[in-house]
């Protein structure tokens with residue numbers, strides 16, 4: 631299930647910035663790129679067609695969360711853009727997730743956000759009024775996501791083992807918060823190296839600033855990719 635290319639988070643504010651970044655890579659090198667809300671709302675759906683036209687794979691990270699019918703219709707639109715993977719909030723419920731799957735179809739992978747990694751256990755208890763541990767809540771949402779027929783979840787690398795035990799080994803765990811040894815952690819709280827993420831069972835790793843802000847992004851990307859795949863059989 632593992633994807634050999636680390637997914638690069640294109641956290642840029644404009645089309646121009648993306649073009650400048652991608653121009654650094656050799657023509658023909660196929661990348662897996664994550665388009666988040668900032669870029670998508672700044673550029674519109676054209677960004678997806680543009681990246682797909684260059685031969686890249688696209689994870690559209692819009693984290694949809696609305697009534698089932700609205701999410702289903704929105705997913706239908708996204709399926710026409712040719713995204714390879716997109717996501718919803720598991721908190722929208724099993725019915726919403728099933729509707730999302732129906733709208734998107736089977737071509738693209740569909741994953742869910744369980745608890746955002748920015749949510750602390752205290753916040754979850756006080757604000758969401760969920761009186762379990764954060765980990766139990768994440769596992770609960772992961773099970774519901776599997777029940778709804780989705781392909782996997784976005785999670786912290788620390789949660790992968792428990793999530794796979796609670797669902798199945800094939801259930802995709804896509805993990806952000808990846809930092810090569812010695813890199814700046816930034817605002818990420820719990821980080822893991824690419825090699826450790828592989829050993830713990832991550833299927834996809836998402837890396838943003840360690841590549842986009844590197845003095846040489848191409849070198850940084852390949853170093854991370856090499857570390858991610860070095861022990862693959």
Ligand code: C5P
Nearest residue numbers: 639641746747806807818836837838839
């Ligand atoms: O720059 P950095 O490697 O921290 O970027 C990680 C990317 O993954 C960002 O686009 C961030 O929004 C996203 N992400 C995350 N944690 C989550 C979900 C998404 O860091 N739980």
